Amino acid sequence: MNKAFISCFSIVFILGCSSGAKRLDNNTDYVADSGGLTSQELVRAAEKLADEIGVFFKENPQEAGVFVAHFPTRNDTSEQIQTELFDNAFVSKLIKNxxxxxRTKTREQSLNEIQFSLSGLTSNRLSIGKLKSPNYFVRADINENLFTADGEKIVEQSINIELVExxxxxxxxxxxVSYRKQAVRGNKGVGW
Incomplete structure (x- = not known):
């Protein structure tokens, strides 16, 4: 009887452990309790803005081509926002357009690799004359405005972006692109 009890207990324990966190659908649109931007909102905003830049360059073509240096997005909010997620989606959509x-930050690494290839120690020689310089800079920042309306906490987070020649x-x-949300009351909301 002792073995039967241990077997039943083991099965119940294994089933109980395997029913941990519930997987959520990535396509469901959620709103953060704090009012902060969700990953879906970041990706949607990045794609929208990159499409608009694509339209700008279709209407204003450049003879030499379009090469944009995109600086990492700055987060000026009280929330921890995955700006890299925005940046990756933004660059991906720019490429499609x-x-x-x-990548100006990797220029030094590229120069080191080219210098090494010119030393004659590699089978292929890279040319320093093929490096591209950007003809535009893109700067993005995310900021927020916290206010109350009719006694309710409102969080407005805006992604601002500009293209500079x-x-x-x-x-x-x-x-x-702005998102305005009502923050959840209590300890879970934005602390202000």
């Missing part, structure tokens, strides 16, 4: 991103430093395009 034939707007190419120059490198040679003239003129902002040639600018846009904003």
């Amino acid at each position: 034939k707007v190419y991103t120059v 490198v040679e003239t430093t003129i902002a040639v395009w600018s846009e904003k």
Whole structure:
């Protein structure tokens, strides 16, 4: 009888452990309790903004092509926002719109690899003359405005982005996507 009890207990224990966290559907649109931006909102905003930049360049074609340096998005909110998720979705959508991103942060690494290939120690020789310089910079930041309306806490987070021409430093395009939400009452909401 002791063995039967241990067997039943083991089965119940295994089934209990396997019913941990419930997998949620990635396509379901959720709103964060704190009012912060969700990953779906970040991706949606990134794709919308990248499409608009694609339209801008279709209407204003460049002879030499379009090479954009995209600086990491700055988070100026009280929330921990995955800005890398926004940046990755943004760059991916830019590429689909034939707007190419120059990774200026990896330029030193590229120069080191080219220098090594020119040493003659590799089978293929890279050319330093093929490096691209950006003709535009893209800067994005996420900021927030916290306020009350009719006694309710409201969180408004905005993704602001601008396209700046490198040679003239003129902002040639600018846009904003905002999300306004009511924060949850109690300890889970935004602390202000």
